[in-house]
Amino acid sequence: MTFEEFLAARLPALTRYATALAGDPDAGADVLQDVLVKAQPRWSKIAELESPEAYVRRMVINELTSARRQLAARLRRERVHQAAEPAAADGHDERIAQRDALVRLIRDLPARQRIVIVLRYLEDMADADIAVLMGCSIVTVRTQAMRGLATLRAVLPQPSLEEQR
Incomplete structure (x- = not known):
């Protein structure tokens, strides 16, 4: 080819x-x-x-x-x-605004954390495959994922118990 x-x-x-x-x-x-x-x-x-x-x-x-x-x-x-940040709207626009906010948060992660999060959740790759692709250990992949998710959880609003039901 x-x-x-x-x-x-x-x-x-x-x-x-x-x-x-x-x-x-x-x-x-x-x-x-x-x-x-x-x-x-x-x-x-x-x-x-x-x-x-x-x-x-x-x-x-x-x-x-x-x-x-x-x-x-x-x-x-x-x-x-x-x-300036765009103003949030109601209903469907609110979900779009939330998605855009999540994309911005992921974009702000350090490169290795962002790459692991995207490969794991968007590309649906296993940690071992990510490790091979990135040239690092599986432990490093899991550590980067843990740190990235911790950062995202720290800034994302947590649903209340009533919202979870």
Whole structure:
């Protein structure tokens, strides 16, 4: 499979993947572009692998966890948070507002925590698979998930006992 054939077949899925992991469409597109620029000259070797897409997905994770990328993401989030928050609406709009708030909270997690949360709950991956993809131990994956979930629980409103019934 040529690089162009790979892109024609897998670019939309890779774009969704990078966007989910980055927490932002623009950042996801930037990361994916950087990864594809690095992958293209080495494509003949990458194409020989058992799963070239898995390799490219790993490259996306590595790019997202690089120190340079984390600094740029933090600066971008600071600029976004300076903008005014939209007012919450009723009914259906309230659920949309809650979802958007959750997405913003996940986006604000440190890169490794965000990646683990997205891979575990959005991609429905097992901890062992995440560990292989991230190049770390299963314990590290579980620790990052625990920390990310603790951060989210600390800022999300907890339902009352009556709401749970």
